[in-house]
Amino acid sequence: MSDLSPEERAAKRCKTSEAEPPPPQQLFAPVTLTKYTSFYRSYNPPRKKTKNIPPEIISTRRSIQHCCRDNDLSKGLGVIKAAIEECVYLEAQSFYNLLNLCEGSFSARVVHVGTPRPRDDVVVNEAETSADGAATSVEVVKEMSNNTVEDTGQVEQQLTQEEISLSDRLAYANTIHSLLSQLNIPCTEPTYTALIRLASRVGDFDRAKSYLNEAEATQQCKVKLRMYSALLRGYCGDYFHEIHDNDGDIMRQKVTQEKLINALKVWIRMYNHSGTSNDPNLFGEGISPKIQLSEIEYASLIKAATCLRDGAVMERMLSDLAEKVLVPGLETTESVLDWFRSDVGGSHEDSALKQVELPPPEGVSIGDVQCDNGKGWRVYKGCTIDSNTGQLTLGAQEGPKTDCNNNDAQEIFKLKPVELSDSAWATMRRMNIKIVLEGQVEGHMSKYQGGGKGKKMPRSINGNNATPNNNKSQNNNNNKRGEWRTNAWKQFESFIENHPPYSIVIDGANVGYFQQNFSNAPKHVDYNQIDWLLRHLLEHSNGKHIILFLHERHFSPKLCPPWALKIINAWDGNLAPYEKLTVYRTPFGMNDDWYWMHAALMSGTNSKPILAVTNDEMRDHHFQMLAQGSFLRWKERHQVHFDFGSFDRQLDRREVLLEYPSAYSRRIQRVKGSFGTDAIAIPLPKKGDEGRYVDGYHVADESAPEEETYVLVVRANE
Known part of the structure; x- marks a missing residue:
């Protein structure tokens, strides 16, 4: 440390931070770095991070956090330069924050319709978006969340300013990264993500791959999709690089087949690197814990395939998108439509898929996406649907109208139900067993079960x-x-x-506790509600068996009221309508959800569907069963929601209201018209779409229509 007083050192650091930062190669003098490295390695920081911390360390930490809040890289570089010259101990998190500040991207992954809307608190919102690899860390959010900003407009202006060019930002980031290596400070996954993203934005893909190599070899770095996504999207031309046209406007870097091949290789690399420590007999090919692409990566590859007219890549991307994403976002839908709008002369025969071998597909192919007759496709937007039959009513057509419009209007296009593949069924069953016997699926990192059920045991x-x-x-x-x-x-x-073949399983606890959370509610289930539902289903079951799953404690004399014994005895008897009912008492120490879930998953593509009656969204299984897309599709096709209406004196029970799965699957799918015309239907977001997305949480934007609508792409044969 220098001989200056703490006040003098603080004033000097403040003055240095306000000056213009030197060029990246001159940020730290070699002598200064040697001195600081020796100091850093010999320094013993306090064991308790909240006690006895020197004031200059706290001051430097907060200064860097303020720079992250204001997106002021110039000042942040000045702070770290002054701290190193004064031999102020810098915590690893301060270096990480500064590297994220160098990346400078505050944009969230907003391609999906379910992306949470920004809150009014600008500072907290911008800090939290760093979860995608930019801005600041959670520690910064916690410390800055209580700060108030009088002029949010000024903050927004600061957040969007880019006084330092991207190439210089990358050079500064590389300098800081080299310093971390000298100090033996390992980088974390968010830090590597910021470095890879910055290099990809600049177009320095060799450096981005170098960072990725280092990240995969670093024990402290647990790789995530976003780390690979930055490089993949960079190859696909998603980022604006510092390339200017004749008018001085920034333009996108041109996508070439070589870059598309490299983007696909990043996907292969991500797939091969992830999930290697898990039981190969448990997880099916192409199913998590292998890291999989999300909607935004599929959209990037679709744009690149459209630019290069690569039909094979487009067919694979659209097929996987149909299996993975229940309802694509509007931007993704537009990217898909751009392919069909420009598909009038076929595609190039030399596909990028001839150069790479992709991971196994998510499901069956959606079919040919090329129109080689030169007549292209007709796009109808705002198509409505009959929810009872799945029949589409054509909306407005894009472009000039022709005589073919009348033929399309007379033709009937109907959506069909799309079941899961046999491998998806088997995988979900194995995952459910794994949850039962080991408490979780390997590769699921959360400490919590989900569904508000606390920590895993x-x-x-x-x-x-x-x-x-x-x-x-x-x-x-x-x-x-x-x-x-x-x-x-x-x-x-x-x-x-x-057991004899059964058609319905019932989550007894969910039915029994339905609307029973009022004050002074009994601890036991409402046996009458369960009985009302059972009688209704058995009377309309056409002789098919039904299994009721209810925990053993609900039959215990300590919990079960005397008046309910008559109902329970009727369940166990053979008198109508209970002769086709089986009551399975799940044992103590076991979650009854596991049992009815497994019984419901015994269905498959070649057997009659088994319906599960429950209002439970099953998020505890959703977050543990890593085949999320398949699980949500299973819910769509097999979950029956229930409610109770007014009391019917004639039937001596309340009216049972059931919401069965629709007659069709709301997803991207191939459809054939009544005259044999080929078409592809794409669902559009609507209000109330909560829980339809892969994350099981996001809701549709308020601007989405209330009714269910589609885009229909019809092959032009005339």
Whole structure:
């Protein structure tokens, strides 16, 4: 440290930070770096981060956080330069924040219609968007969240300013990255994401790949999709690089077939690098925990394929998009339509797919997306649908109208139900078993079960202790419990295999606790509600079996009221209408959701569908079963929602209101008209679309229409 007083050092750092930063190669003098490296390695920071921290460290940390808030890279570089010259200990997080500030991208992944809308609190919003690899860290958000900003317009102006060119930002980031290497500070995944994204924005793909190589080899870096996404999208030309046309306007870097091939190789690299430590017998090919592309990456590849007229790539991307994304965002839909709008002369025979071997597809191909007759496609927007039959009513056509419009209007286009593949069914069943026996699916990093059920409980199976700190007695108890759990599940599997064919499973607890959260509500389920639903279903089951799943505690004398015994005895009897009913009592220590879920998943593509009656959105399974797309599609085709109406004195029960799955699948799909005309239907967002997206959380924008609408792309044959 220098001989200056703390006040003098602070004043000097402030003066240095306000000056223009030197060129990247002159940011740190070699002598200064040598001195600081020696100081940093010999410095012993306080063990407790919240106590006895020197004021100059706190001051420097806050200064960098303020620079992140204001997107002021010039000042941030001045702060770190002054701190290093004064030998002020810099925490690793301060370096990470500065690297994210160099990246300078505050844009969130907004391509999807379900992206959360920005809040009024500009500072917190911009900091939180750093979860995508930019801006500041969670620590910055926590410390800055209480700060108030009088002029939000001024903050927005600061957030969007770019006083330093992208190439210089990359040079500064590389200098700081080199300093981290000298100080033996490992970079984290958000930091590598910022570096890769910045290099991709500049168009320096070799440097971006170098950062990616380092990230994959760094133990502290747990790779995520966003890290690969930056490079993939860069190859696809998603970023504006510092390339100017004759008028001085910034333009996109041209997409070439070589770059498209490189983008596809990034996808292959991501797929091969992820999920390598998991049981290959548990997870199907192309299904998580392998990192998979999201909507925004598919949209980028679709744009690149459209630019190069690569029909094979477009067919694969649209097929995967149809399987992965339930309802594509408007921007993605426009990217898809751009292909069909420009498809009048076929595509190039030399496809990028001849040069690479992609990961296994998500499902079956959607079919040919090229119109080689030179007549192109007709696009109809705002098509409405009959929810009872799935029949589409054509909306307005893009472009000039022809005589073919009358033929299209007379033709009937109807959506059909699209079931999951056999591999998807099998994978979800195996995942459910894994959740039961081990408490989670390998590769699922969350500490929580989801669905508000708290933290996951460690389990011990086959002698593998999940809690190594337990003593020997506890280990034995865990092993015995694991064996009991396995035996209980095997008994259930044997019960399901030997049971007569059934068509409906019922989540008894969900029905029994429906609207029972009022004050002084009983702890037991409403047995009458369950009985009303059972009687209604059995009377309309056409002789098919129904299984009710209810936890064993609901039959215990301590919980079950005396008046309910008559109802329970009727369930167990053979009198009408209960002769086709089976009541399965799930054992103590086991979640009843696992049981009815497994029974519902015994269906498949070659068997009759099994419906699950429940209002539970099953988010605890959704967040653990890593085949999210398949799981949400299963819900769409097999979940039955229920409600109760007014009391019917004649039937001696309340009216049962059931919402069955629709007669069609709301997804991108190939359709054939009544005259044989080929078409592709694309669903559009609508209000109330909560839970339809892969994350299970986002809701549609308020501007979305209330009714269900589609875009229909019809092949022009005349």
